[in-house]
Amino acid sequence: MADLIDIKKTATPEEWQDWHWHLRHRITTRDELVQYIRLTGDEEAVFRTANFSFRMAITPYYLSLIDPANPVDPVRMQAIPRVMESYLSENDMSDPLHEDADAPVPGMTHRYPDRVLLLLTDQCAMYCRHCTRRRKAGEHDAPMPRDNVDKAIEYIAEHKEIRDVILSGGDPLTMSDQRIDDVLGRLSRIPHVDIVRLGTRIPVVLPQRVTDDLIGVLQKYKFVWLNTHYNHPQELTFEAQAALAKLAEAGVVLGNQSVLLRGVNDHVDVMKELVHRLVKNRVRPYYIYQCDLSEGIAHFRTPISKGIEIIESLRGHTSGLCVPTYVVDAPGGGGKIPVMPTYIISQMPGRVILRNYEGFITAYTEPAYLPVDDADYKDLCPPERRSDEGIMTLLRGDKVAIGPAETKRNKRRR
Ligand SMILES: *Cc1c(COP(=O)(O)O)cnc(C)c1O
Ligand code: SF4
Numbered sequence: 001m002a003d004l005i006d007i008k009k010t011a012t013p014e015e016w017q018d019w020h021w022h023l024r025h026r027i028t029t030r031d032e033l034v035q036y037i038r039l040t041g042d043e044e045a046v047f048r049t050a051n052f053s054f055r056m057a058i059t060p061y062y063l064s065l066i067d068p069a070n071p072v073d074p075v076r077m078q079a080i081p082r083v084m085e086s087y088l089s090e091n092d093m094s095d096p097l098h099e100d101a102d103a104p105v106p107g108m109t110h111r112y113p114d115r116v117l118l119l120l121t122d123q124c125a126m127y128c129r130h131c132t133r134r135r136k137a138g139e140h141d142a143p144m145p146r147d148n149v150d151k152a153i154e155y156i157a158e159h160k161e162i163r164d165v166i167l168s169g170g171d172p173l174t175m176s177d178q179r180i181d182d183v184l185g186r187l188s189r190i191p192h193v194d195i196v197r198l199g200t201r202i203p204v205v206l207p208q209r210v211t212d213d214l215i216g217v218l219q220k221y222k223f224v225w226l227n228t229h230y231n232h233p234q235e236l237t238f239e240a241q242a243a244l245a246k247l248a249e250a251g252v253v254l255g256n257q258s259v260l261l262r263g264v265n266d267h268v269d270v271m272k273e274l275v276h277r278l279v280k281n282r283v284r285p286y287y288i289y290q291c292d293l294s295e296g297i298a299h300f301r302t303p304i305s306k307g308i309e310i311i312e313s314l315r316g317h318t319s320g321l322c323v324p325t326y327v328v329d330a331p332g333g334g335g336k337i338p339v340m341p342t343y344i345i346s347q348m349p350g351r352v353i354l355r356n357y358e359g360f361i362t363a364y365t366e367p368a369y370l371p372v373d374d375a376d377y378k379d380l381c382p383p384e385r386r387s388d389e390g391i392m393t394l395l396r397g398d399k400v401a402i403g404p405a406e407t408k409r410n411k412r413r414r
Contacts, residue, residue, distance in 0.1 A: 002035075004035070004036055004037065004038065004068060005035050005036055006036075007036050007060045007063050007064050008060075008064050010025070010060065011025075011060065016060075016061075016208075017208055018208065019206055019208040019209040019211070022059040022060055022061055022125070022206055022208060023059070023125065023174070023206075025059075025060050026057040026058060026059055026060075026125075026126075027056070027057070027058045027060070027063060028055070028056055028057050028058075029056075030044075030047040033056075033058075033080070036063060036068070037063075037066065037068050037076075037080070038068065039080075040071050040082075042082040042083045042084065043080050043081065043082055043083075045082075045083035046081045046082055046083040046085060046086060047081075049083060049086040050086075051086045052081065052085065052086055053296075054081070054085065054127065054129075054131070054134045054137075054138065054296065055127050055137075055138035055141070056080070056081055056127060057124070057125075057126060057127050057138070057141075058079045058080070058126055059125050059126050059205050059206050061205070061206060061207070061208065061239070062075065062079055062125075062126050062204075062205040062206070063079065065234060065235065065237065066079070066080075072263060073234075074231070074232040074234055074263075074264045074265065074270075075232065075234055075235065077129070077261070077263050077264050078128050078129055078130065078231065078232075078261070078264060079126060079128075079129065080129070081129055082129070082299070084296075084298070084299035085129065085296040085297070085299075086296065087296070087298065087299075088295060088296065089298035091293055091298070092293055092294065092295040092296070092297075092298065093293050093294065093295070093331065094135050094294075094295055095135060096132075096292050096293040096294055096329075096331045096332075097132070097292065097329050097330075097331070097333055098332060098333025099111075099117070099133075099333070101333060102333055104155055105148065105151040105152050105155055106148050106151075107119040107120075107144050107148050107149075107152065108148075108152040108155065110155075110159075110162075111333065111335055112335060113161055113387075113389060114161055114162060114163050114164060114385065115162065115163065115164035115165070115166060116152075116155075116156060116162055116164075116165055116166065117166045117168055118149075118152050118156075118165055118166065118167055118168070119133075119136070119144065119168055119169050119170060120143060120144055120149060120167055120168070120169055120170065120172045120175065120183065121142065121143040121144055121169045121170040121171070121172060121174060121175055122136055122137055122138060122139050122140050122141065122142065122144070122169060122170040123138070123140075123141045123142055123143065123169065123170045123171065123174045123175075124137055124138065124169065124170050124171040124174060124201065124205075125171055125173075125174055125201065125202060125205045125206040125209070126201065126205035126206070128201070128229075129297070129300075130259055130261055130264075130291060130297050130300045131294070131297075132259075132289075132292050132294050132297075132329075133170075133294075134294055134295070134296065134297075135294070135295070136170075137169065137170055138170075143175055143179065149183065153183075153186050153187065153190075156187070156190060156193065157190050160192045160384050161192075161384040161385065162192065162193065163192055163193060163194040163195070163385070164193075164194060164195050164196075164197065165187055165193055165195075165196045165197070166196075166197045166199055167183065167196060167197065167198050167199065168198075168199035168200075169199075171200050171201055171202060172198055172199070172200055173198065173200040173202040173209055173214070174202070174209075177211075177213050177214055177216075177217050180214070180217055180218075181217045181220070184196060184217070184218075184220075184221045184224065185221075188221055188223065193223070194223065195223045195224075195225055196221070196223055196224055196225070197224075197225045197226070197227055198224065198225070198226045198227070199227050199229075199257075200226060200227075200228055200229075201228060201229045202228070202243075203228045203230075203240055203243045203244055203247070204228060204229060204230055204231075204235050204240065207237075207239045207240045207242065207243035208239070208243075209243075210243035210246050210247060212246075215246055215247070215250045218247070218250055218252055219250045219251065222251070224252050224253075225252065225253045225254075225255065226247060226252050226253070226254055226255070227254075227255040227256065227257050227286060228254070228255070228256055228257075228283070229256065229257055229258065229259070230256050230258065230274060230278060230283075231258050231259060231261060231264055231265050231274070232264055232265050232270065232274060233270065233273040233274045233277050236274075236277045236278070236281065241281050244281045244282065244283060245281070245282075248281075248282040253284075254281075254282055254283040254284065255283065255284045255285075255286035256278050256283050256284070256285050256286055256324070257286055257287040257288075257289060257324075258271075258274065258285070258287070258288045258289070258324070259288075259289045259291055259300075260288055260289065260290055260291055260302055260306060260307050260310070260326075261291060261300045261302075262291075262299065262300050262301060262302050263300070264300075266302045266306050268309060268310055268313035268314075271288070271310045271313070271314070272313065272314060272317075272318065272322075275314065275318070275322040275323070275324065276318070276322060278322075279319065279321055279322050284321060285321075285322060285323065285324035286324055286325070287324050287325055287326075287327050287336070288307060288310065288311075288324050288325070288326045288327070289327055289328075289329060289336075290302075290304055290307055290326070290327065290328040290329070290339075292329050292331070293331050304328065304339060307326040307339060308326070308339060308340065308341055310326065311323065311326050311340050311341060312341045312357070315340075315341070315357055316356055316357025316358070317357060325338050325340075326338065326339050326340060327339065343355055343356075345361060350365060350366050351363055351364065351365050351366065352364045352366065374396070390402070
């Protein structure tokens with residue numbers, strides 16, 4: 001067997017710092033991959049299956065984080081496909097979150113009242129094996145047609161209720177500085193857009209992309225937040241930490257969204273170490289996602305109870321700043337549903353019994369309290385920003401009941 005090549009030795013130090021070099025030298029075939037790493041049976045097998053459809057592309061940087069001696073290395077699990085990707089489980093769905101059904105213009109999902117998700121490109125620096133958007137990511141490995149982006153921005157400008165725009169993909173930071181500048185500039189001229197969030201895995205898989213020029217662009221806009229996607233402490237390398245420091249110092253507010261993945265981070269100690277290292281690098285753990293029902297990722301899923309166990313291990317045991325919200329993105333498109341351990345043990349009129357992380361049980365006696373008059377507050381919030389849908393219609397007394405339309409009882413009534 002030929003000796004393995006150390007991928008870092010294939011570049012000069014200047015090339016290794018150059019994000020374009022990394023994109024040009026992504027590992028995209030089995031034959032390239034085996035020069036650097038000895039494949040396991042599950043990895044070899046995937047390249048022989050007919051329905052291996054989701055593009056592989058690994059930046060040399062991200063590949064260099066893999067310990068080649070460890071067949072279950074957490075970075076390896078996220079980057080190198082395995083034959084299980086070709087299995088379809090009976091619960092799998094191609095668009096489990098119904099992102100396409102909620103798209104008023106192609107590539108933009110308007111699900112929640114005040115924010116939209118805009119997919120600017122389908123290119124990623126590295127294609128995550130657990131990607132939820134695998135039906136789309138990497139399809140063309142290129143930015144969206146400009147026409148789509150124009151239509152989306154027009155839609156945002158026309159809808160005054162949209163105050164938050166999430167730029168995602170693919171990975172928006174694979175686009176050129178000019179293109180990022182152009183989109184941010186146009187959004188910044190829409191008065192009702194308060195913030196723009198970048199959803200990007202660049203700080204994880206290609207921190208070299210965080211150049212001084214990119215920082216120069218981001219710094220121009222005070223409304224930029226960035227949510228990245230670290231799943232394991234091993235990903236917080238020296239280079240990654242340097243990129244995060246540059247972003248933080250430029251005033252970009254940093255958050256992290258992890259995906260709970262079997263064999264990668266489905267352990268309380270792994271997650272605790274991850275959130276500690278994130279906070280140390282000024283990144284607020286924002287969400288942990290339950291792995292969703294996209295096709296070909298059944299081998300990554302855990303029971304929901306694993307996520308509850310992880311939150312139990314964090315809340316109270318460590319800083320509240322380190323505790324993300326664990327969410328299940330509703331199959332069928334209902335959006336994110338938070339799930340956590342139960343802290344309310346019992347209640348009666350006037351008193352609530354609560355428990356803390358130690359199992360200490362306490363009684364909170366509630367004050368006598370009458371609902372405040374909404375009319376006193378009516379000028380505080382512009383009408384298009386009021387929470388007046390769903391359960392809120394019941395709380396506000398606008399409706400006495402809501403619920404499924406498609407029941408036998410409702411059909412009989414009609
Ligand atoms: C996740 C998501 C958002 C943002 O949700 P937040 O809870 O505000 O972070 C918005 N739109 C879509 C379609 C999403 O999937
Ligand atoms: S970076 Fe995001 S969109 Fe791209 S492959 Fe990974 S999870 Fe999917």
